Amino acid sequence: MRHVILGAGPAGVVAAETLRGLDADASISIIGDEPEPPYSRMAIPYLLSGRIEERGTHLRKRGDYFAGRGIEVVRARAEKVDAKAKRVHLSGGKSKTADYDKLLVATGARPLTPPIPGIDHARVSSCWTLEDARKILAGIKNGAPVVLIGAGFIGCIILESLVAAGAKLTIIEMGERMVPRMLDQTCGELLQKWCEQKGVRVLTGAQVAAIEDAGKSGVSVQIKDGPAIPAELVISATGVRANAGFLEGAVKLQDGAVLADERLASSDPDIFAAGDVACGKDFSSGEYSVQAIQPTAVEHARIAAHNMRQSGAVRHRGAVPMNVLDTIGLISSSYGLWRGVDGGDSGALLDAPGFRYICLRFAEDRLVGANTLGLTQHIGVIRGLIQGRFALGKWKQRLVENPLQLMEAYLAVTQA
Ligand SMILES: Cc1cc2nc3c(=O)[nH]c(=O)nc-3n(C[C@H](O)[C@H](O)[C@H](O)COP(=O)(O)OP(=O)(O)OC[C@H]3O[C@@H](n4cnc5c(N)ncnc54)[C@H](O)[C@@H]3O)c2cc1C
Structure with a gap:
């Protein structure tokens, strides 16, 4: 079996490792267009603030890591996919083509260039x-x-x-x-x-x-x-767009990204997608959208790899949209349907001088979304309640009145 993975970011690397874990004999190639060892963009802020050196951004530290696992890492750019011939056309590398049995598209996204005169200035x-x-x-x-x-x-x-x-x-x-x-x-x-x-x-x-x-x-x-x-x-930093243009005509795209079903398969059963390039299932809304965060990329990659090996065996429940930001020491976060739902209740608490805020969003008696600022102790509980879709019963009204009772509510409904 020849597995070809396009993109050497977290999604591509985790998919290759998962595939190798499932099949010791398969041929696995990662094709990436950046002149670096596979690295994590998430680590760039730490590099900028001097907390790590460049090597600290590398996803795997040992130089022989991939070769030691029989994973070929090739530097080239995918220009076009011929789905009928199961062939990827490449540029910038030694080979002009790569043939596959199963293909994973994990090419991420790229920053948008706003139409501002002078945006191409060297500074x-x-x-x-x-x-x-x-x-x-x-x-x-x-x-x-x-x-x-x-x-x-x-x-x-x-x-x-x-x-x-x-x-x-x-x-x-x-x-x-x-x-x-x-x-x-x-x-x-x-x-x-x-x-x-x-x-x-x-x-x-x-x-x-x-x-x-x-x-x-x-x-x-x-x-x-x-x-x-x-x-x-x-x-x-005005937004990003999926790197999926080279797939035009080969698979179905939605909002410029590869539409990936619950198995992370595209409209072509032999082409899968993971990470920032994939328009995958959103756990909270049930709709398909791009969730450009690393945990989702890794989750996609694992599921896609299982299904590349064993068609359709593993299904994705959808990723819970969740973002946590540390802004000069102030932590803010968003979860799920943080804007709320039609007819849903909410409970909020604000301490503006102390920079503390929490707003919980409910659909009937389930927690479906939240925003927090300056409060970090509830991160796991909020995620757990949303992902578990727990009926809160009488605890819903208590949380509307005092959102800080989250832990008590969690213990009551999960140990009932
Ligand atoms: C500065 C910064 C900070 C971030 N911080 C966080 C954070 O704190 N938490 C979080 O969850 N997420 C964070 N993210 C987002 C996170 O990095 C991405 O969600 C993650 O990198 C997605 O992984 P990926 O493998 O899908 O794509 P990528 O990491 O983008 O990797 C895709 C790779 O494919 C390559 N490629 C593209 N087109 C082609 C082609 N045609 N042929 C071959 N190769 C190609 C790309 O050059 C790239 O190397 C941050 C991103 C940035 C930029």
Whole structure:
């Protein structure tokens, strides 16, 4: 059996390892287009803040790790998949093609380039790859003005590292609050206040009109109907898009990603997808969407690998959307249907001066979503209650009145 895996990120690596564990004799190749050993993007913030060196980002530390397991790692780029011939067309490597029996697409996503004049200036970078991280590290000096475009999940993850690296940071966010696709209004506004108290300038509801060259001092970031902000470095974090274009015509795509069923199979039964490139099942909504986080990538990869080996044996219940952010020491989180559901109740508690907030969302008497800020002790309980779909009975009203009784509720309903 020839297993070909496209993409050498966490999804690709975990799938290869799982396949090897299931089949000692199969031929397994990982084909990735980056000039690095397989690494984790999640570790980049730690690299930026100096807490680890580059090697610390590598997914497996030993140089002979993959060869020792009979897993071939090839550097090349997949350009096209001929599903009929079961062949991948490649560029940039020694071989021009790779033939497969089962194919896993684990090519992740890439940052979007916003249509801003000057966005291609040498002082502008994304923060997505190790190459980007090197460029940012070279460009950040203590006290240097840095502009971050976008206060979404990735923007907020790197924010702390930029501050730790000594940047004098301004954040420009188009939405009305920080992390608008993860945090509700109260939470987003508290997070903004927290950042401002830590010396970060945050402009929400603001749009970058242009980035202009300012000679030796860097660039000038022009805000629409607003000021011009000088910057030695600009980091663009305005969203990502799945790397699935090369599959056009081979499998069904949804929202630009590979539509992957409960087995993580695409519309072609021999082509599977995992991670940021996959439009997989959402546990909370039952719908199919991209959940661009590493735990989902790894979960997808394990299930896809089992089904590549043994068609259809393992099914995915769907990933619980869950994001946890550490923003200069303040932890915020979102779970499941954090915006709530039609006709559902909610229970919230706010301590604004203490930067503490929790909002629980219910559908009938089940917990279906939550936002928290400054409270970390309930993370496991919230996830457990959502994933277990426990009927809370009388505990639902108690939680509406006091959301901090989560642990008591959990013990009562799970030990009933
Ligand atoms: C700075 C940063 C911080 C993050 N922090 C967190 C966090 O704290 N928690 C969390 O859960 N998630 C985090 N993420 C997101 C997480 O890194 C991704 O969800 C995860 O990397 C997805 O893994 P993947 O294997 O699907 O894709 P990737 O890691 O993107 O790997 C895909 C690989 O495939 C390659 N590829 C693309 N196209 C082709 C092609 N045509 N041919 C061959 N190879 C190709 C890519 O270059 C890449 O090497 C972070 C991301 C970034 C950028």
